[in-house]
Amino acid sequence: MQMYKHVMFASDLSQSCDAVGLKAKEIAWANSAKIIMVHIVIPFEPGFSSSINAIADAVTQAVPPLEQFAKSGLEIQAKRLGLHDAKLLVGIGSPKREIVQIAQERDVDLIIIGGHGLHGLDYILGSTADGVLHRAKCDVLIVRMRE
Amino acid sequence: MQMYKHVMFASDLSQSCDAVGLKAKEIAWANSAKIIMVHIVIPFEPGFSSSINAIADAVTQAVPPLEQFAKSGLEIQAKRLGLHDAKLLVGIGSPKREIVQIAQERDVDLIIIGGHGLHGLDYILGSTADGVLHRAKCDVLIVRMRE
Secondary structure, three states: OOOEEEEEEOOOOOOHHHHHHHHHHHHHEEEEEEEEEEEEEEEOOOOOOOHHHHHHHHHHHHHHHHHHHHHHHHHHHHHHHOOOOOEEEEOOOOHHHHHHHHHHHOOEEEEEEEEEEEOOOOOOOOOOHHHHHHOOEEEEEEEEOOO | OOOOOEEEOOOOHHHHHHHHHHHHHHHHOOOOOOOEEEEEOOOOOOOOOOOHHHHHHOOOOOHHHHEEEEEHHHHHHHHOOOOOOOOEEEEEHHHHHHHHHHHHOOOOOOOEEOOOOEEEEHHHEOOOHHHHHOOOOOOOEEEEEEO
């Protein structure tokens, strides 16, 4: 199978998304594709009373440790899943936008992302998966996660 | 790769969804999976002024030829794609509900469906693909269709 050359696994770093990563690994292997593992850090959620300066300070202080934490999280997850050759990338910003942006920059032809939670009879895709689906220029595989 | 045992290709019978069918074929082959090809017939769109009897008559008369037409359409598409071993199924009703219903009845673990059209920067998934995504209990692969 040579349908995909660059497969992206969008990870939220949780153990429950290991199943998504394992599917990404199998698909990449079957396609002899490169695998990119991505986690997006949301830098800051401003409170209603924050001043511009307080926001600027918080962003400057918060992003580097969060980015480092995410990088370590990706390394640990990649090791756990045996994704030794995966390219690990941390983005900062809106997850849906960053995932699609990085996918385009890296010529990704398949994004693999988990579909969270069951609400009544319907799955809640989550705004990230939903946003990726509507923005991505490539194929998207939604993997159902058992919780 | 043995991730999927029953792969469903949801077809709108158009030539532009042949690319979706070819991906379904490759994925089924790589997984040694059975492939089910499905098209759903929407039986009737009542006009505002239709009486109950007129609707009942129209439904009774319209469904068998439409179903037959869809079956022929599936056969032609299956032949065109070399899907000689595919199980061909025609459902009647709401496409998103029927696709998910048939998928559950047939133990489908991956539904493959086309994502239509580009509207500005965003893809329009179409209400069928969107509905399937939110209802399906299994993985869903959205294949981008070039138009």
